[in-house]
Amino acid sequence: MTTSDVAPALHRQEAADPFAIAGEPFTSRLLLGTGGVPSLEVLERAVVASGTQLVTVALRRMEAVIGGPLLEVLDRCGVRQLPNTAGCRTAREAVLTAQLAREALDTSWVKLEVIGDETTLLPDAVELLDAADQLVADGFTVLAYTNDDPILGRRLADAGCAAVMPLGSPIGSGLGIRNPHNIALLREAVDVPLVLDAGIGTASDAALAMELGCDAVLLASAVTRARAPERMALAMRHAVEAGRLARGAGRIPRRWHAEASTPTEGLAEL
Amino acid sequence: MQVTVNGAPAEVQEAATVAALLAARGGGEHRRVAVALNGEVVPRSRWETTRLAPGDSIEVLAPTAGG
Numbered sequence: 001m002t003t004s005d006v007a008p009a010l011h012r013q014e015a016a017d018p019f020a021i022a023g024e025p026f027t028s029r030l031l032l033g034t035g036g037v038p039s040l041e042v043l044e045r046a047v048v049a050s051g052t053q054l055v056t057v058a059l060r061r062m063e064a065v066i067g068g069p070l071l072e073v074l075d076r077c078g079v080r081q082l083p084n085t086a087g088c089r090t091a092r093e094a095v096l097t098a099q100l101a102r103e104a105l106d107t108s109w110v111k112l113e114v115i116g117d118e119t120t121l122l123p124d125a126v127e128l129l130d131a132a133d134q135l136v137a138d139g140f141t142v143l144a145y146t147n148d149d150p151i152l153g154r155r156l157a158d159a160g161c162a163a164v165m166p167l168g169s170p171i172g173s174g175l176g177i178r179n180p181h182n183i184a185l186l187r188e189a190v191d192v193p194l195v196l197d198a199g200i201g202t203a204s205d206a207a208l209a210m211e212l213g214c215d216a217v218l219l220a221s222a223v224t225r226a227r228a229p230e231r232m233a234l235a236m237r238h239a240v241e242a243g244r245l246a247r248g249a250g251r252i253p254r255r256w257h258a259e260a261s262t263p264t265e266g267l268a269e270l
Numbered sequence: 271m272q273v274t275v276n277g278a279p280a281e282v283q284e285a286a287t288v289a290a291l292l293a294a295r296g297g298g299e300h301r302r303v304a305v306a307l308n309g310e311v312v313p314r315s316r317w318e319t320t321r322l323a324p325g326d327s328i329e330v331l332a333p334t335a336g337g
Binding site: 111 | 314
């Protein structure tokens with residue numbers, strides 16, 4: 001086999017690298033949020049460039065939304081819509097919001113968010129787990145946005161969540177993955193899909209998430225608030241693929257001192 | 271009679287149905303809306319038969335960009 005044969009063969013192999021949430025296969029490992037998008041035209045170009053197959057939407061009072069056109073755009077892109085419970089502060093609010101989303105969008109999938117306060121937008125672990133229990137019992141496929149806490153992640157998986165989605169850092173902060181060690185521990189702690197959700201600032205953050213063992217990355221602001229959203233969406237697509245490939249290929253161990261790659265044997269004495 | 275729709279006071283006919291309320295507000299045309307009445311979901315299949323009472327609180331929600 002020549003080198004020119006190897007690359008396409010690898011490409012085919014990696015292209016057939018789907019992951020599944022609740023038995024539903026996805027070939028793209030990038031999930032896109034629509035929050036913060038400057039216009040629907042920009043959103044559509046970003047969705048296409050990202051290659052995503054799963055896009056989050058929120059529920060708001062009818063007068064306040066641009067619902068019709070947004071959903072038309074997403075329908076046209078052929079992506080699955082994942083309603084979230086953004087803005088909910090209690091399990092009761094989140095459960096009701098999920099039930100309303102199920103009515104509005106005819107889906108039992110939900111990205112569960114239960115926020116503790118407005119300053120950090122960090123998840124409220126107690127309310128989150130309570131809501132997850134109730135929604136799983138009600139037949140929902142729950143993708144739980146959570147703290148980067150391996151123990152809480154395991155509790156959510158045990159509760160029957162279809163995916164555990166730890167933050168890298170607070171929503172919209174762009175601070176990247178503040179505790180990579182916890183993300184690696186989460187990978188060991190749960191068998192369900194692990195999706196890095198929140199805090200991604202740029203492409204290298206998304207690649208790191210995949211290198212740490214995440215199955216996918218969910219991001220919104222990093223693309224929608226970038227100077228060039230379509231270009232950043234493409235960058236994220238490549239980053240997720242690169243990180244996934246690197247995870248599979250196996251990084252070399254870190255060393256304190258150098259190790260020459262050029263052999264010393266046969267070195268001339270000059 | 272007076273009810274509250276999406277946080278604002280609204281005047282509706284006595285014993286108006288959820289379906290009538292939505293039709294009056296243009297919500298009936300939107301396939302993808304959801305209704306909560308006093309904190310409980312009203313499934314689409316019950317919009318025609320669910321009647322409002324004075325003081326009811328109704329939330330009419332639709333998908334929008336987010337998350």
